[in-house]
Amino acid sequence: MLVWEYPPRKVGGLATHAYNLSFQLSQIGAEVDVITTSFPGEPTVEKKNDKLIIHRVETYNYPAYDFINWVMGMNNSILEYTTDLVQKRNFDIIHAHDWMVIPSAVGLKYMIGRPIVYSVHSTEYGRRNGIHGTMQRLIHETEGWGTYESEKIVVCSKYMKEHVVWLFNVPEDKLHIIPNGITEPPSVEVDTNFRRKYAQDSEKIILFVGRIVDEKGLNVLIGALPYVHKSGINAKLVVVGDGYAINRMKEIAWELGIYDKVYFTGYLSDDELNKVFKISDALAVPSLYEPFGIVALEGMINRLPVVVSDTGGLSEIIEDGTNGLKVPPNNSEELARRLIALLSDESLRKRISELGYKTAKERYNWGEIAYKTLEVYKKATS
Amino acid sequence: MRSVLIISEEYPPKEIGKTSSITKFFSSELLKRGFLVSVLTHDEFNVRTSVEKSIRVTRIRSPVRTFYSIFALETYLTTQYVREGVNIIAGEKVDLIISFEWISFLSAYMLSSKFSIPWVAIIQTSERERSNNSFSLLSISIANIERNLLKKADIILTNNLRTYKTLTNEYSIDSRKIAVVDLEAEYCISFLLSMITK
Numbered sequence: 001m002l003v004w005e006y007p008p009r010k011v012g013g014l015a016t017h018a019y020n021l022s023f024q025l026s027q028i029g030a031e032v033d034v035i036t037t038s039f040p041g042e043p044t045v046e047k048k049n050d051k052l053i054i055h056r057v058e059t060y061n062y063p064a065y066d067f068i069n070w071v072m073g074m075n076n077s078i079l080e081y082t083t084d085l086v087q088k089r090n091f092d093i094i095h096a097h098d099w100m101v102i103p104s105a106v107g108l109k110y111m112i113g114r115p116i117v118y119s120v121h122s123t124e125y126g127r128r129n130g131i132h133g134t135m136q137r138l139i140h141e142t143e144g145w146g147t148y149e150s151e152k153i154v155v156c157s158k159y160m161k162e163h164v165v166w167l168f169n170v171p172e173d174k175l176h177i178i179p180n181g182i183t184e185p186p187s188v189e190v191d192t193n194f195r196r197k198y199a200q201d202s203e204k205i206i207l208f209v210g211r212i213v214d215e216k217g218l219n220v221l222i223g224a225l226p227y228v229h230k231s232g233i234n235a236k237l238v239v240v241g242d243g244y245a246i247n248r249m250k251e252i253a254w255e256l257g258i259y260d261k262v263y264f265t266g267y268l269s270d271d272e273l274n275k276v277f278k279i280s281d282a283l284a285v286p287s288l289y290e291p292f293g294i295v296a297l298e299g300m301i302n303r304l305p306v307v308v309s310d311t312g313g314l315s316e317i318i319e320d321g322t323n324g325l326k327v328p329p330n331n332s333e334e335l336a337r338r339l340i341a342l343l344s345d346e347s348l349r350k351r352i353s354e355l356g357y358k359t360a361k362e363r364y365n366w367g368e369i370a371y372k373t374l375e376v377y378k379k380a381t382s
Numbered sequence: 383m384r385s386v387l388i389i390s391e392e393y394p395p396k397e398i399g400k401t402s403s404i405t406k407f408f409s410s411e412l413l414k415r416g417f418l419v420s421v422l423t424h425d426e427f428n429v430r431t432s433v434e435k436s437i438r439v440t441r442i443r444s445p446v447r448t449f450y451s452i453f454a455l456e457t458y459l460t461t462q463y464v465r466e467g468v469n470i471i472a473g474e475k476v477d478l479i480i481s482f483e484w485i486s487f488l489s490a491y492m493l494s495s496k497f498s499i500p501w502v503a504i505i506q507t508s509e510r511e512r513s514n515n516s517f518s519l520l521s522i523s524i525a526n527i528e529r530n531l532l533k534k535a536d537i538i539l540t541n542n543l544r545t546y547k548t549l550t551n552e553y554s555i556d557s558r559k560i561a562v563v564d565l566e567a568e569y570c571i572s573f574l575l576s577m578i579t580k
Contacts, residue, residue: 063523065518069451069520072454076457076527087495107492134450
């Protein structure tokens with residue numbers, strides 16, 4: 001399994017995904033070697049259990065002046081490392097996660113003659129709403145090349161399947177939909193003092209968790225807050241995460257006169273975030289583009305009622321009015337209307353929380369996902 | 383020993399530096415000595431396999447057409463050299479791999495390692511000399527490719543003492559496997575073959 005981030009290196013959701021998938025695959029009998037990048041203080045080779053080995057490849061041999069060259073250096077390092085590894089071990093499948101490891105996956109494919117299964121978690125076209133520059137074009141082409149070289153492609157939603165078929169002209173039967181999974185967090189105790197770190201006792205907490213980039217639609221959520229206040233609900237928006245658009249988001253909050261009602265926390269540790277889920281009253285996922293929407297599941301597994309944009313994978317997870325609420329994307333007024341409905345009706349909040357929890361627990365468990373992934377491996381090798 | 387695979391970024395008619403003519407010289411001389419010679423090279427605008435004066439020449443292109451940097455190009459070309467190299471090796475028993483300059487070293491190493499074929503690396507100048515010790519990040523990366531991979535080559539040929547010194551002093555490569563020879567002299571080929579036999 002090739003993946004550029006793996007715990008403890010966690011930048012986006014990919015690390016958690018790769019960790020859970022590799023672990024669960026090892027639990028159902030697959031022998032998994034994860035090839036990832038080095039991390040300070042972590043061993044180069046770590047045996048997690050009898051069937052799961054993590055290889056952290058040193059990437060600093062190839063210092064880079066920008067992101068693309070860093071990726072290329074990483075691929076060089078991985079190919080060098082795996083050339084030695086495949087002399088000692090036999091592999092049946094090369095599972096590549098996202099475009100960043102595609103050159104390594106293809107190099108390995110031809111060297112050992114085994115098929116690639118390519119998990120397309122998102123596309124450059126989707127992330128940036130089009131292809132606008134040289135760097136993006138290279139990423140887009142690499143993604144397309146990956147779909148061509150792969151025997152099977154895994155996507156997380158029906159939306160992504162249609163998107164990948166359209167974008168790269170891939171035959172439909174090459175694609176398999178396997179949703180992302182969620183694990184139940186450890187139970188934690190939170191008290192009033194902890195809550196007071198984030199909001200006053202009189203304030204309801206609306207939570208946003210994610211990278212602060214354009215496609216996540218945080219500006220839409222900030223724009224909804226004045227409507228919520230106008231309805232008489234005293235609410236605080238807690239924004240967890242960071243990203244290139246953070247200063248613009250702060251400016252929007254300032255211009256709307258609600259800067260004191262939006263708390264930008266930056267990145268939080270898993271433990272802290274887990275507690276923040278517990279003290280919040282609603283989770284908003286106002287994304288403009290969302291291949292899957294794992295953050296919605298994180299809210300649901302924490303029994304937090306969610307309001308999501310009716311877009312991408314989110315549309316498939318949420319059944320409006322049952323396990324969450326859906327709003328048209330990029331519409332602050334409508335988002336505010338649904339948040340007001342949730343925050344002012346305790347029984348609705350409770351009902352949606354319980355059904356959301358049930359959905360997350362039953363439909364998105366990693367054991368099931370690992371089993372489906374193994375089936376795709378079998379198809380790729382047959 | 384009957385068959386040799388040569389990997390080189392340049393081969394006539396593509397000619398940017400001296401590599402093209404040296405590659406041509408090696409392939410012709412080995413052919414004269416009874417070798418079956420296959421050349422793998424890069425040409426974005428002329429992708430094909432042809433037999434040219436009894437030498438099989440396979441020209442590949444990058445699977446990603448956007449040129450971003452030489453480092454990115456090297457990564458993409460490596461996959462294609464490996465793909466075609468595996469095909470060639472599968473079709474005939476290749477006894478020796480010769481690769482020219484840093485851009486072909488990773489693919490040569492991968493093929494050599496996978497199929498246990500001796501690998502001769504040829505380097506006219508190191509990145510240290512080309513960049514005049516600039517130590518830019520790109521230059522460090524290329525130098526590290528040379529350093530890491532040349533350590534894994536079985537034999538290294540260069541044509542000047544300056545590069546020899548860089549390889550031994552700065553890259554810490556075992557001097558016993560490096561030879562300084564005129565890369566376009568006939569004796570160079572005889573010398574190489576005698577080294578391989580040893």
